[in-house]
Amino acid sequence: MIMDFIKKVPAGMMVVPLFLGCLLNTFLPSTLQIGGITTATFSSAGSSCALGILLFCMGTKLQLKEMPAVIKRGGLLLIAKFVIGAVLGILVGRIFGPAGVLGISSMAIICAVTNSNGSVYYALMQTYGDDIDCACMPILAINDGPFLTLVALGASGLADIPIMSLVAALVPIVAGMILGNLDHKVTEFFGPASDVIIPFTGLSLGAGIDLADVVRGGVSGIVMGLTTIFIGGAFIYACDHFIGRRPGYAGWAVATTAGNAVAVPAVIATADPAWESFVSTATVQVAASVVLSALIVPFIVNYWAKKYGSPKFPLKKAETAPPENPALKTS
Numbered sequence: 001m002i003m004d005f006i007k008k009v010p011a012g013m014m015v016v017p018l019f020l021g022c023l024l025n026t027f028l029p030s031t032l033q034i035g036g037i038t039t040a041t042f043s044s045a046g047s048s049c050a051l052g053i054l055l056f057c058m059g060t061k062l063q064l065k066e067m068p069a070v071i072k073r074g075g076l077l078l079i080a081k082f083v084i085g086a087v088l089g090i091l092v093g094r095i096f097g098p099a100g101v102l103g104i105s106s107m108a109i110i111c112a113v114t115n116s117n118g119s120v121y122y123a124l125m126q127t128y129g130d131d132i133d134c135a136c137m138p139i140l141a142i143n144d145g146p147f148l149t150l151v152a153l154g155a156s157g158l159a160d161i162p163i164m165s166l167v168a169a170l171v172p173i174v175a176g177m178i179l180g181n182l183d184h185k186v187t188e189f190f191g192p193a194s195d196v197i198i199p200f201t202g203l204s205l206g207a208g209i210d211l212a213d214v215v216r217g218g219v220s221g222i223v224m225g226l227t228t229i230f231i232g233g234a235f236i237y238a239c240d241h242f243i244g245r246r247p248g249y250a251g252w253a254v255a256t257t258a259g260n261a262v263a264v265p266a267v268i269a270t271a272d273p274a275w276e277s278f279v280s281t282a283t284v285q286v287a288a289s290v291v292l293s294a295l296i297v298p299f300i301v302n303y304w305a306k307k308y309g310s311p312k313f314p315l316k317k318a319e320t321a322p323p324e325n326p327a328l329k330t331s
Helices: 002-008 012-027 036-042 044-059 064-096 106-114 118-128 131-135 137-143 147-152 163-182 184-190 193-206 212-243 249-253 259-271 273-308
Strands: none
Touching: 002 012, 012 118, 012 193, 012 273, 036 193, 044 118, 044 131, 044 163, 044 193, 064 106, 064 131, 064 137, 064 147, 064 212, 064 249, 106 147, 106 212, 106 259, 106 273, 118 131, 118 137, 118 193, 118 249, 118 273, 131 137, 137 163, 147 259, 163 184, 184 193, 212 249, 212 273, 249 273, 259 273
16 A cells, blocks of 8 residues: 555655655654664665665666766756856846845855755656666766856855765766676666665655745745746756757756755855855755755656656657657667
């Protein structure tokens, strides 16, 4: 009965545990912080470990010949995500000034829209995409933090590129890829394990989200979240579809805000004190975008993948589709 319910929910293996983690962290946070194995397994403390295992297992299924396609897809999504966030933020800043519009500063817009949630993206690609889609996640990790936000604000000289953080994101997938290419039996053993890890990733991700952030963000926080999802998502989808010649499900999967983005306004203010007065408001608005995008985007991706096709949900021949269905390509 439980599994039947989960299967009816879009990306249920990730979304249901994620929502459960949100509820526990919001109303009973102490239950996840009793220490020991429980905290390590079911709290946000375990998210990095679970994600690392996911990347390794996925890496064992990735062939070296597929790497150009990974760079092509991931690079396009990364650039599209950065461009729409930077353009929106800069336009708002030029037209309305640093304070922005509707109480949303240009800094908040750039922070929320340019940073994507890698865990949500990966889990969705496991459900709807293929191995190449999943392998794009380390490339997208470049936007997870303050660097691109500072670049968009014209302060790139004040930031240090987190080279070792990027290397650390690549090591699990590269290790898995090497072993999988050396011995196909490694792929047969570790490949299927990624499906088992997804619920733990969802729960630990949810355990770092407080639903009260939506309330604290108020109307402006909700507007910020919807902007990230629908304005940012529509642009990334368009790039994914018209430039990448893909169905667009991956583009929508990037229309989220990373949890780390909540700390970015404070980092920006440290680099440029002129933004100090906007930090507190921007922080809760970005937090609201984190929560809303993590909960809403999976439903959008589910709809898009099933309606317009994806590797896991290919379009039927009887359905109206372009002569060449990009969802069935592997490059």
